[in-house]
Amino acid sequence: MSLRGKILAFFLLLLAALMLLLAGLVYRSTFDHSLQQVQTQLGFAHRVLANELQSRRQAQSAMAELIAKDFTLLGEIADLVASPQQEAQSLSAALESFASRSQAGFALVLAPDGLVLAGTSAELASGARLPWNGLLNEAEPDSAERLVVLDGRVLHVNLTPIFAPRPNLMGWLLMAFELGGSHLPDSQEVFRFPLQGLEQVALRAPLAGTDGDLQVLLMRSLSAELAHYQPLQWQLMLIFAAALVLAGLGALWIANTVSRPLAQMVENVRRIAGGDYQASVATAAGGEVGLLAHEFAAMQRGIAEREETIGFLAYRDPLTELANRNRFVAELQQALLQCQPGEGVAVLLMDLDNFKDLNDTLGHEAGDQLLRLLAGRLQELLRGGEQLARLGGDEFAVLVPHCHPGQVVPTAEHYRAALQQPFVVRGISMTLNATLGIALHPDHGESAGSLLQHAEVAMYWGKAQRSPYALYRPELDRHSLVRLALMSELKSAVEEGQLSLYFQPKLDIRARRLLGVECLVRWIHPVHGFVPPDEFIPLAEQTGNVCALTRWVVRTALAQSRAWHDQGLGLGLKTAINVSALDLADPGFAGYIAAQLAEHQVQPGSLVVEITESAVMADPEQALGQLQQLCELGVRLSIDDYGTGYSSMAQLKRLPVHELKIDKSFVQDLLSNPDDDIIVRSTVELGHNMGLRVVAEGVETDAVLQRLDQLGCDIAQGYLLSKPLAPQAFAEWLAQTHWGLPRLSA
Ligand code: C2E
Ligand code: CA
Ligand code: CA
Numbered sequence: 001m002s003l004r005g006k007i008l009a010f011f012l013l014l015l016a017a018l019m020l021l022l023a024g025l026v027y028r029s030t031f032d033h034s035l036q037q038v039q040t041q042l043g044f045a046h047r048v049l050a051n052e053l054q055s056r057r058q059a060q061s062a063m064a065e066l067i068a069k070d071f072t073l074l075g076e077i078a079d080l081v082a083s084p085q086q087e088a089q090s091l092s093a094a095l096e097s098f099a100s101r102s103q104a105g106f107a108l109v110l111a112p113d114g115l116v117l118a119g120t121s122a123e124l125a126s127g128a129r130l131p132w133n134g135l136l137n138e139a140e141p142d143s144a145e146r147l148v149v150l151d152g153r154v155l156h157v158n159l160t161p162i163f164a165p166r167p168n169l170m171g172w173l174l175m176a177f178e179l180g181g182s183h184l185p186d187s188q189e190v191f192r193f194p195l196q197g198l199e200q201v202a203l204r205a206p207l208a209g210t211d212g213d214l215q216v217l218l219m220r221s222l223s224a225e226l227a228h229y230q231p232l233q234w235q236l237m238l239i240f241a242a243a244l245v246l247a248g249l250g251a252l253w254i255a256n257t258v259s260r261p262l263a264q265m266v267e268n269v270r271r272i273a274g275g276d277y278q279a280s281v282a283t284a285a286g287g288e289v290g291l292l293a294h295e296f297a298a299m300q301r302g303i304a305e306r307e308e309t310i311g312f313l314a315y316r317d318p319l320t321e322l323a324n325r326n327r328f329v330a331e332l333q334q335a336l337l338q339c340q341p342g343e344g345v346a347v348l349l350m351d352l353d354n355f356k357d358l359n360d361t362l363g364h365e366a367g368d369q370l371l372r373l374l375a376g377r378l379q380e381l382l383r384g385g386e387q388l389a390r391l392g393g394d395e396f397a398v399l400v401p402h403c404h405p406g407q408v409v410p411t412a413e414h415y416r417a418a419l420q421q422p423f424v425v426r427g428i429s430m431t432l433n434a435t436l437g438i439a440l441h442p443d444h445g446e447s448a449g450s451l452l453q454h455a456e457v458a459m460y461w462g463k464a465q466r467s468p469y470a471l472y473r474p475e476l477d478r479h480s481l482v483r484l485a486l487m488s489e490l491k492s493a494v495e496e497g498q499l500s501l502y503f504q505p506k507l508d509i510r511a512r513r514l515l516g517v518e519c520l521v522r523w524i525h526p527v528h529g530f531v532p533p534d535e536f537i538p539l540a541e542q543t544g545n546v547c548a549l550t551r552w553v554v555r556t557a558l559a560q561s562r563a564w565h566d567q568g569l570g571l572g573l574k575t576a577i578n579v580s581a582l583d584l585a586d587p588g589f590a591g592y593i594a595a596q597l598a599e600h601q602v603q604p605g606s607l608v609v610e611i612t613e614s615a616v617m618a619d620p621e622q623a624l625g626q627l628q629q630l631c632e633l634g635v636r637l638s639i640d641d642y643g644t645g646y647s648s649m650a651q652l653k654r655l656p657v658h659e660l661k662i663d664k665s666f667v668q669d670l671l672s673n674p675d676d677d678i679i680v681r682s683t684v685e686l687g688h689n690m691g692l693r694v695v696a697e698g699v700e701t702d703a704v705l706q707r708l709d710q711l712g713c714d715i716a717q718g719y720l721l722s723k724p725l726a727p728q729a730f731a732e733w734l735a736q737t738h739w740g741l742p743r744l745s746a
Contacts, residue, residue, distance in 0.1 A: 004252075004259035011251035012244065019240045026236060034225040035201065039190055042203035042218045046188065049216060053179070057156055061145055063102045064158040064175040068143075073098070074164055077109060077171055080117060088126060091118040102175065105155060109162070110136075110172035117171060123151060130174070135159055139172070147214060154179050154214065198223040261289045265296055277304035317390040319368055320375035328389035328397055332448035335401045336441060345441040346403035348415060349455040350378075353433040353463065355394035357614045357645050366425045373425070374432065377418040394434075397452070405440060412436045412469040433644075435462040436469035444472045464534035466644075466665040489525070490536060490545045494552050499523050501556050502724035505739070506576070506695070506717045509709050513740040516574030516608065518717060519557040520724045521549070541580050550583045551592060558600040558607070560727055565602075570734050572742035576608035578640065581615035585622055590629035597633070604634030610661065611637065613645035624655060631656035638695065643679060649686055660687045664698020664718070670707055681711050688712065 001009070067073060076091040091109060099107040099120050108119030114136045116128045130136065131150070136159065138144040143160040156177040164170040188205040199222040206215045277300060315327035323331065335345050352358075352374075359367035371394065378388050378396060387399040400411055416436065422429040437459025445451040454472040462470030493499055503517040523531040540546035554577060561575045583589050597604050609630060616623045616639065627637055638659035639652065643666055652660075662683050666676045680696065687694040696708050699718030708716055722733055 002259065003262065004255040007255035007258070008248065008251045011247050015244060015247045019243065023236060023240070027233075030229040030232070031226065034222060034229070035192075038201040038220045038222055038225050039203070042190065042201065042220055043188075045218050045220075046203055046205060046216065049218070056177075056179075057145060060102070060104070060156055060175065060177045061143065061158050061160075064160045064173060065143060067098050067102065067107075067175065068160040068162045068173040070098075073109075073173070074162065074170070077117075077162065078164065080109075081170075088118045092120060096120050099175070103177070105153070105176045105178045107176070108174040110159075110174060112169045112171055114172070119174070121176070132157065136172070141167075149214065150176075192222065195221075199226070257287075258289055261293055265293060268296070268300070272300060272303065277301075277307060320372055320390050322375055322379070322396075323387065323389040325389065325391045328387070328391065328399065329448045329452070331387050331389075332399055332451065335399060336446075336448060336451075339401070339441065343401075344403045344405065344443070345451070346400040346408055346411065347439050347441075347451045347455045348398040348400065348412060349391070349437040349439075349452070349459045350396040350398070350415065350434050351437070351459050351463070352394035353435060354614055354645055355432075357617050358430075360619075361617060362425065362428070369425050370423055370432070373423050374418060378415060381415055381418055383414075391452075397455070403440065405443070408438055408440060408471060409469070412438060416468060433468075435459050435467070437462055437472065438469060439472040464532070466663070490540055491548065493523055493525070494545070494548050498525060499549070499552060500726065501553065501560065502726055503560075503730040504717060504724040505721045505730075505733075505737075506574075506715050507705075507721055507739060508742075509705065509713055509716050511740070513742055514570070514573060514721075514734075514737070515715060515742060516576055517570075517730070518576040518578075518610070518724075519553060519560075520578070521553055522724075522726075537580070541582055544582065546580050546582050547586050547589075550577075550579050550589075553577050554593060554596050555600075558596050558602050561602055561606065562600040564731070569731055570741065572744050574606050574608050574636070575602070576610055576638065578610045578612075579615075580612075581618040581623070584611065584615065584626040585619065586626075589626055590633065593630065593635065594633055597635075605636065608636045608638050608659070610640040612640045613642050616655065617645055617651070620651060620654075627656055643683065649690065653690060657692065659693045659695055659715075661695040661697055661717075662713075667696045667698040667704065667708075667718070668700060670704050671701075677707075677711075680708070680713065684712050 073091075073094060076094050080088060080091050095107040095109065095118065099105070106119060106121035106124075108121060108124055109117045110130070111117050114130055116124050116126050116130075118126050124130070132146060132148055135144055135146060135157070138146075139159045139161060141161065143158065145156065145158045148155050148157055156179060158175045158177070160173045160175070162170045162173055188203055190201065190203050192199060192201050194200065201220050201222045203218040204215055205218075315324060315330075316322070317324040332345070332347065339345050355367070358370070362370075371390070375388075375390060375396070378398070382388055382398075385401050389397045389399075391397050398411075398415055400407075403411065416434070419432050419434055422431045424430075437455045437457065439445055439451045439454035439458060441451055444454045457476050458470040458472040461476045462468070500522050501519045502522050503519060505514050506516045506518060507513070508515040521533050521537075523533070523536055525531050537546065537549075540549050557575050557577050561573075564570050564573075579589075593607070593609075594604075597607065611623070611627075616627075630637060636659065637655070637657040638661055639655075639657050640661045641663045642660045643663045660683060662680055666679050666683075670676050670680060684694045693714040694712075695715040695717060696704075696713045697717045699705055699708065699716040699720045701720060704718075705716055705720060721737075721739065722730075725733055
């Protein structure tokens with residue numbers, strides 16, 4: 001039962017109970033009162049009746065005595081006694097006149113012995129004897145009277161002696177009045193009974209001076225008496241009804257002032273629980289309920305504000321104020337739901353190249369500023385319906401609804417335009433590079449999660465390929481799916497001989513003679529087959545396995561060099577190995593190299609250590625120490641992937657390096673891309689100015705080689721000569737190549 005119902009029921013029931021009780025009491029007391037009233041009235045009436053009867057009987061007795069002394073009567077009686085036959089007639093006539101004068105029923109004259117002589121009664125003719133025993137004896141010597149019933153009539157009979165004169169009894173005079181006198185009854189009885197549906201109160205009393213079979217019954221209707229109280233009862237009922245209605249209305253009002261705001265608040269709490277904070281809790285109620293509602297509204301506002309903040313934090317990237325990953329995923333899910341058949345949804349994932357180095361070099365504040373600048377530029381490029389988010393770090397994502405496969409590349413180009421102009425941070429102008437990975441619904445994924453994951457796979461692949469953007473292909477995924485598994489297997493791969501070294505020749509451009517080989521690691525996984533180094537080297541760096549791997553490369557490369565040397569193969573070729581930033585952080589690294597050189601009896605000058613530009617820049621101080629030690633050993637040092645990082649010539653100048661390797665991304669399209677030509681030319685010039693030899697990797701055509709020659713580049717490496725080859729294959733290639741071998745004297 002609701003609170004409202006309870007309040008209402010309580011009030012009404014209480015009132016009804018009270019009124020019933022009151023009505024009962026009133027009825028009881030009016031009834032008792034009425035009954036007593038009726039009884040008193042009846043008693044009074046009885047006394048009045050008794051008095052009336054008494055006085056009538058006294059008057060009648062006096063009348064009878066008077067008549068008994070009447071001379072006319074005495075004369076008539078004397079005549080009758082003298083001649084009984086004639087005179088009864090005239091005596092009866094005289095009695096007749098007496099009776100009518102005194103309003104008696106009848107009158108008789110009796111002989112002294114009690115026999116009727118004459119009279120006016122039909123029942124008691126002359127010669128009859130009185131039916132009332134003892135009345136005569138009672139009268140001797142005076143008069144007597146009594147109430148009797150004769151032939152259904154109540155009579156007051158009066159017997160008076162007739163003297164002629166005293167003490168000679170001449171006879172008796174009997175006068176009978178209808179309804180004679182009586183005495184006050186000694187005992188009376190009151191009782192009630194219904195009569196024609198009405199309650200009656202009756203008083204019954206025996207009439208004194210009778211044989212006892214004569215009783216008086218006085219009656220009064222109690223209902224009639226009670227009827228006096230009828231208006232009072234009606235009024236009471238009216239008052240009760242009014243009180244009930246008023247109490248009901250009042251209870252309803254109170255219940256409403258309490259329960260309606262409460263019910264409203266309950267409703268609002270439900271809505272708040274459902275996430276709707278706009279519902280107003282405002283209520284007109286005053287008092288405690290109003291206060292409660294007020295506090296409640298304050299709480300609701302508080303929750304709404306916090307929710308808004310949480311929502312902002314949960315769905316916004318605080319640095320750029322763009323949508324964050326959660327928001328992006330939600331929007332993507334929405335777009336997928338609304339996607340019509342035949343339409344596509346594209347996810348573009350943009351990841352800056354070498355942002356970590358830049359961050360380390362310029363500081364995090366500058367990095368943040370750069371991200372904000374980029375976010376602003378990307379936002380300006382947004383077209384209708386497209387959405388931008390920062391997924392974290394240097395990763396941005398664009399959601400392109402209604403996208404067809406043909407629009408993917410133009411869209412990627414559209415957003416890459418954000419990188420065209422250099423970014424100016426702290427007065428330094430710099431050009432940013434980024435890789436875009438693209439996945440397209442429905443071809444590349446059904447869900448937001450798989451689309452994002454595939455865009456990421458494409459992006460990593462694009463990075464590995466050094467291409468500005470890459471569209472997802474299912475083949476790419478094979479690697480990303482096994483990445484996690486590979487992480488744990490890498491260590492055992494080194495120990496179990498799953499790794500092998502491939503060799504790629506380097507050419508002295510000017511002399512057109514072979515100069516050395518670069519050792520490139522290969523992993524043939526027993527299950528996954530060939531795993532490209534671009535994929536597992538970063539893994540090895542992340543898991544800290546790369547140092548073990550590098551040491552394996554060092555000893556394998558030197559052992560192979562020793563073996564070929566012993567076989568008289570490729571004499572004078574230098575051996576180049578790749579090391580990562582972590583190796584430079586390993587304090588025993590230079591010592592290990594020295595030990596291995598000694599063990600395999602390889603001249604330090606025959607070993608080239610290639611370090612990527614970004615590895616050096618990760619921690620230049622630390623790198624410097626190791627590089628110096630290596631340099632002191634006599635090992636030659638080469639800066640790999642030059643041009644993709646953010647090192648300045650000023651920084652490079654401090655390092656004891658001998659060689660710059662221009663990244664293949666600048667070399668491959670050297671002839672078709674004038675920018676690349678400028679970069680290569682200036683790098684060659686700068687390198688030479690610093691006393692460094694310049695290597696170009698990724699040389700695939702003879703034309704590129706010619707151009708490099710023109711530009712003064714020293715060394716070439718690439719598919720033009722050979723792809724990296726397994727040891728046996730390299731030995732065979734070496735035996736039949738037209739390129740000349742190093743001059744041993746050099
Ligand atoms: P990198 O040091 O720049 O190696 C050159 C990469 O370019 C090699 O890829 C090589 O196969 C490829 N390449 C050579 N000539 C051409 C060409 O004419 N055209 C094209 N398109 N590509 C060419 P690979 O062997 O897949 O190695 C990839 C990267 O893996 C290497 O880049 C290097 O950074 C890393 N890496 C390979 N082996 C090792 C290693 O033993 N230790 C470490 N730390 N890194 C290694
Ligand atoms: Ca290399
Ligand atoms: Ca390289």
